[in-house]
Amino acid sequence: MDEAAARGRKSIGAKRNPESADAIVKAAEAVLREAGYAGFSIEAVARRARAGKPTIYRWWPSKAALLIEVYQRQKHVETPDTGNIEDDLAGFLQNLLAHWRDTPSGNIFRSLIAEAQSDETAAAALAEYSNRRRSHTGRMIERAKARGEVAADVDAGIVADLIASFAWRHLLAGRLDEDDAVIAAVRYITRGIRAIPGKV
Numbered sequence: 001m002d003e004a005a006a007r008g009r010k011s012i013g014a015k016r017n018p019e020s021a022d023a024i025v026k027a028a029e030a031v032l033r034e035a036g037y038a039g040f041s042i043e044a045v046a047r048r049a050r051a052g053k054p055t056i057y058r059w060w061p062s063k064a065a066l067l068i069e070v071y072q073r074q075k076h077v078e079t080p081d082t083g084n085i086e087d088d089l090a091g092f093l094q095n096l097l098a099h100w101r102d103t104p105s106g107n108i109f110r111s112l113i114a115e116a117q118s119d120e121t122a123a124a125a126l127a128e129y130s131n132r133r134r135s136h137t138g139r140m141i142e143r144a145k146a147r148g149e150v151a152a153d154v155d156a157g158i159v160a161d162l163i164a165s166f167a168w169r170h171l172l173a174g175r176l177d178e179d180d181a182v183i184a185a186v187r188y189i190t191r192g193i194r195a196i197p198g199k200v
Helices: 003-007 018-035 042-049 053-059 063-074 085-102 105-116 120-147 156-172 179-193
Strands: none
Touching: 018 042, 018 053, 018 063, 042 053, 042 063, 063 105, 063 120, 085 105, 085 120, 085 156, 085 179, 105 120, 105 156, 120 156, 156 179
16 A cells, blocks of 8 residues: 555545545545646646545546546536426526536536547446436436327437437537527427327
């Protein structure tokens, strides 16, 4: 065990120690806040948390994986359940874009997307996160199917990808305050997936 690990909090191997893991994530948030994405490193987090680098890498296999956990901890986006798919999707997108605009989360996620273009570990971490979010967004579509709003043969995952594509494009382009565009995009999407009365 290296000297830093010996001074740090006790690890319980591959299984996370909740207290130590929480301290590491809080340290990561502090480093990101003070040094920005460019100055963020596992070494800086380890020093801040008084934890060993091997412990951090055992629980988060890459810098990107740790950053995604920081991002998820900061992300508080309401997923509406209004009983109307158009209102649900528009509300979700508006909440997401506002969160990216009004908190540091937008810059974190934009940086993760950029790093994923040249770093395989960042790309893998981002893909894993995106798949989880795809399932989460897809549940709005499945609820609408159960209400009879959306055609039974619609692939919820593809619709979730369309919603994510719109959101990511606006994030990367710095266009996070276009509510009219959100409403129009959702209207176009829902026109294509709505159930046709009398058609099974």
